[in-house]
Amino acid sequence: MKHPHRRAAVVALATASLMTASCMGGGDPAGGGEEGGGDATIRIASAETDAAAMEALQAAGAAYEEETGTPVLFEAVPLDEIYTKVNAAAGTNAEYDGIITGFIGHISLFQSEDKLVPVDDLIEDLGGTEDFYDGQLLFPIDDQVWWVPFDYNIAFGFIRQDWLDEAGLEVPRTWEEMLEVARAFDERSDSEYGLMMPLQADSATNWITSQVLWANDVRIFDDSWNVVLDNDEMLPRTVEALEFLRELYQHMPPQADSASYGETIESFASGQSGMAFYSGRMLDSMIAQNPEAAQNVVAFGMPMADGDGTTASLGYDGIGVLNTQDSQETTEFLRWFFQEHLLDLYATAPYHYMPAQRSVFESEEWRSLDTLDQRWDEVMVPQEEFVSNPNLNSIDTEGPAVDQRSADVFQSLVVPEMFQRVVLNGEDPETVVRETADEIRSTAGDS
Template sequence: MKDTGKNSGQSRLITRRQTLQGAGVLGLGLALSGLAAPAIRAQGRKEIRFLNCETGKDTLAFFDRIAKEYQEKTGIEVRVDSVPLGEAFTKITNGIRSGTPYDVANVGFIGHVLLLADQGQIVPLNELTDPYEWGNNILFPMDDKVYWYPFDYNLSVIYYRKDLYEKLGLSLPDTWDQFVSNCQATIEGRRKGCIFPIGSNGATNWMSVAFMWAEGVKLFDDQWNVTLDAEGMKSKAAAYLDFMEKLYPTMPPGAIQADYATVLSNVVGGTVAHGPYAGRVLEAAERDNPQVAENLGIMPYMDSAGKNKAVSHGYDGWVVLKTDNTGPAMEFMRWMTTDRLVDFLHTAPVHFQPARLDIYDNDQWRSNPLITKYGEQIETMRKMVTDDNLLVTSIDTQGPAPDIRPGKVFEGFVMPEMLQDKLIKGMSSTEAVEKAAARMRELIK
C-alpha cells in the first residue's frame, strides 16, 4: 500500500459536487447514534445489495450489465440501487437501522467513512488496496487500516483556452497578478476573462478557494486550533481576498448565483476564457462544443509569488459493510476492482480520473478514444496527484486527522461568506478574515 500524498490522514466530509441533503454533517453523530451493533438481515438470501451513486446513463448500464454477468458467473444476485450522492448516507444508515443493510455502498465523504468505521459498520479493505500504488492524499488510512476503495479523483483544476493564449501571446501564469492580467486580456465582446463562484454553495467551496491553499493558508493547526486569523496566516488570507477583488471584474455578472452547472456551461460554451472544474468539462465539451474542447488546457491554482501550486481535492469510493454477507461482498468487490474496474472507469473516461496509479499505464484503459484524444490533459492531471510539490487539499480535508470539524466549516459556507463580505459587502480583507475565523470557532466548539 502506498498513499504518497501530504496529509494522508485527512478526511473529506462534503462532496464538492453538492452539499449533503438529508443527514448533514452537523447531524452525522445523531444519524449514527445507536448503531454500534451492526444490524443483521435475514439469513439465506443469496444476494449482494449494492448502493451506487454514479447516475450517468453509461455507468447505470455498466452496473446492470455486470450484475447479470456476476450472477451468471457465481449464481449470486447483485441488486444495484442507484441514488444521487447527496442521498447516499441517509440510505446507508436507514438500511442499517431497518435490518436490511447494503453490503457495498458508494460514498463521497471521508467523514462518513470515519463515522461508519468508528461504529463498526464497515470493514477494512487493505486486502484490496495494499497490492497497488495510489495517488497523493487519497487512501486516508486510519491506524494503518483503509476503510474504502477510492475509484477516482474529482480535482478542481483551472481550464484555459489554449487558442486564445496563442493568439494573444500569453504565457501560463505563475502568479496571481499574471493570472489577473491574462483574464483581463482575454475579455472580448460577450466573452469574459473567467468565472469563479462566490455564492454560499458547494461550488464556491470547491472551485474558488484553492488559490488560498497555494498561498499557504491553513485553517487548523495540529491541535485543531483555528489558524485562519493567526499571525502570518491572516495576511495571506487577506491577500487572497485582495486578489479575488482584482479578479472579480473579469467575471460574468451574477457570480454570486453561480453553481456547478453555471460554471460548466460557461466553460463549455466558450463564454469565459478560464474556469474551474474536473474532467467532466472535456466530456461535456466533446459532446456539445467540439471546437472549444480541442482548445482547452489545464493548469493548477497558483500563489502570489510564483512559488507554489495547488488543486482543490475531490474523490469518490466504495465501502463494504459488516453484514452477514461481508464475505461474498468482498469477493464481488475483488472481482469488480480487478476484472471490471477499467470498464467502470470508461463509463466516464475523462471525469473518472484514476486514483490507482497503475491504471494510467493500463493498455485497456488508455485505448479509450477520449483518453487517447485528451492524453495531454490527462497526463497533466496525473502529474497533479503524483507531484509532492503540488498541494492537493480542500476545506474539508484541512486539519491534522480525519474529523468532522472541517466538514462543519464546509457546510457552514464560511469561506464563501468571507468572499461575499469582501466582494459584495465591501468589508476590508482583514475584517472579513477575522469574521470568518470567529465563525469557524463557533461552528467547531
C-alpha cells in the same frame, strides 16, 4: 466593470446541511453476513450520477447477479445529499450497503459513527498500498483503510489556448498574470467572460473555489487541531485570497453567484468563459458538446500567490463498505468489480477518471480508451503531475490527519459562506475571516 452582478444575499446554511435522505438496504447494522449468494441484496448509493456512469455501474451489478445470484442495485444520489441520505436509511429495512462518494470527509464521518467496515484486505488483494500511489488517497484512520479509491478527482484549471494566442498572452503563472488574462478574455465580447468559479454554498465551492486559499498557503488547522485561520500568519493570507477572489469575480458571468458543478462545466464547455476550474470531466463534456473548441483546451494549475509553483484542490472518488449484515458480500462484489468492470466505468469519462492505481494508469487497456489520445499531453500529463504537487490541499483533509473535525467543517459549508460574504455581499474581509474562524472553532469543538 463591464458586467454588473446582482449582489445576492448570502445563502443561509440549512440546519443539517447539504446531504439529505433516501433509502437503500441491507438489514441489521451489526455487520458480517455470510459470503456469496444467500438472500443478500447489495444496495449502493452512488454519487457518480452521470447517466453513462450509472449505466456502467448498473450493468456491472446485473453481471454480478448473473454470475453469483446476488443482486447489486445502484442508486444515483447527488453528492450534496449522499451523507444525510445514507444516514437516514441506516438501520432500517431500506439501508445502503455501500457508498460511492467524492469526499473523504464523508468517510471520516461515517467511520466516526461506526457505520463502515475496514477494507485493508481488499486493498491488499488489489495491489496493496504501493499500487495505490503509495497510499496517497487511502487516508487511513486508526491505522485502517475505510474506502477503496478509484479516481484522482483533482480540481485544476482549464484555459482556451486559442483565446490566449489571440490576446498575445500565455498561461498565467502569477496572480497578476491570471487577472490580466481574465480581463483580456472578458473584453472579447459582451457574451464572453474571463473565467468561471462556483460561488453557491455547496460542495462544488468547497472543493473547487477553495483553491484560492491553498494558492496563498492558507491553513485552517495546525498540527494540534488548533484553528489558525485568523492567527497573525494566516489572517493576512486569507484576506489576500478573498480579495483576489473578489477581483476575479469581476470577470465572471452573472450565474457565478449561484453556480455549482453543472453551471461551471457549461460555462466553459459552451465557450462562455475562457478559464474554469474542475476535474477532467470538463474536457470529457467539452469533447461531447464542443469538439472543435476542445482541441484548444490546456490544463494548468492555479498560480501560487508568490508565483512559486501552482496548486490544485485535492480530490478523490472512492467506495466504502457500510456496516450491514451484507458487508462481507459487498466487499466480495467490490473485489470482483475492481478486477472485472472498473474500466467500463472509466470509459464513460476517460479524462475525468484518472486511475488511483498505478498499474491501471500504466496499462495499455486503460490508455487506449477512446478520446484519451486527443489531448493527452495538454490535459492528462498535467493531471499526472498534479498528483505529486506539494501544494495540493482540501477542506476535508485539513489538519494533521483525516478526522471528523475537518469533515465537520466541510459539511458545515462555512468556507463557501465566507466567500459569499466577501465576494457577493462586499463585507469586510478581515471581519469575515475572524468570524469564520470562530464558527469553525464551534463546529470543530474547539471553543
